[in-house]
Amino acid sequence: MGFDPRDWPSGRSPSRPITGNLDALLQENAALKQEVLRLRRLLDRYERLEREPRATTAKPQWLSQSEAAHWARQLMQQPGWSQLRAGDEGHGLMGLIAHLNRSSFLPHLSLEQRLDRLAPGLGRDLQQALDGLSSKQQLALRAAFAVYGVSAREWLADESRRVVAELRQQCQRLEQRRRSPGAGAHSRQAQTANEAPPGPPPGSDPRRAAAYQQLGLAWGASRDAIKKAHRRLVKQHHPDVGGEAEAFRRVNDAYQLLMA
Structure with a gap:
């Protein structure tokens, strides 16, 4: 049994008895203690996670320096490698890269920037993988990516002979265009006008x-x-x-x- 505390300040004796459920109060108190313990354990867990170093998500690597070096060695062993020339902006491998870049859909970007648009990180990885190679080897690999795009990795890995042959043909066509630039442009314009x-x-x-x-x-x-x-x-x-x-x-x- 209990009493109504509202009667206490008046000095009157308790006149309205109430029923105090002691068991319910004890159960509620125990439940509150369990909840406090649970919250403390959860807080401790979060504090430990904050103290631990967070793992960073590694970005996939398209190619490595070892792969690029292997591809370069494979190209050097193929027929026609000695006929390839580094060249300059107008001919050779360097001229081929510049020509393909100008004729792409994003001519204001470099080769590496265009590759990054097609496959994020590919251009960056290519640039880093070329470190340590000779100038001609670097130009040959860059020219292969300029010709084949993202699929150049498969071509360089499995068809190095075809890659060298294709680069030679492309350089020869570029040289022919330089010698007679009007004929090729006229034929392409006529074809575009008829088929556009x-x-x-x-x-x-x-x-x-x-x-x-x-x-x-x-x-x-x-x-x-x-x-x-x-x-x-x-x-x-x-x-x-x-x-x-x-x-x-x-x-x-x-x-x-x-x-x-």
């Missing part, structure tokens, strides 16, 4: 417009149409079936830009 699909609306992204044109599609074509055009042109221009690696690269670049 309807143009994009005013104010549209010129890079996407060029990508649609490269795939032979009208502006705003569906993703299914882009995939079908890409499959058709890849089969047509793949070097394994006699196509040009430069055209193959342009098709892949256009596809990746439109599907991004």
Whole structure:
């Protein structure tokens, strides 16, 4: 039994008895103690986590210095390697890289920057992996990535003979263009005029417009149409079936830009 404490200040004797549930109060008190202990354990856990060094998420590495050195050695052993020249901005491997960069959809970017757009971190890893190689070896690997794009890793690993042959052919074509620049430009303009699909609306992204044109599609074509055009042109221009690696690269670049 208990009493009503409201009667106590008046000096009157308790007149309204109440029932005090002691067991319920004890149970509630025990539950509160358990909750305090749980919160203390949780706080201790968070404090330990804060004191421990946090693990950083490692970014995937596209290629290493050892891989680049291995690819360079493989290229040097192939027929035609001695005929490749480092060159300058107008010819040779350096000229080929500059030409392919100018003809890409992002001509204002360097090769490494364009590779980073296609596969984040690839251009950075390529630049770091080339340390320690000779100038010609560096240019050959960079030219391979300029020609084949992201798939250059597979080509360098499995088809080094084809890579050297392709680089030689590309350098020879570049030299022919330098000797007669008007003929190639005229033929390309005529082909574009005859085969170009309807143009994009005013104010549209010129890079996407060029990508649609490269795939032979009208502006705003569906993703299914882009995939079908890409499959058709890849089969047509793949070097394994006699196509040009430069055209193959342009098709892949256009596809990746439109599907991004």
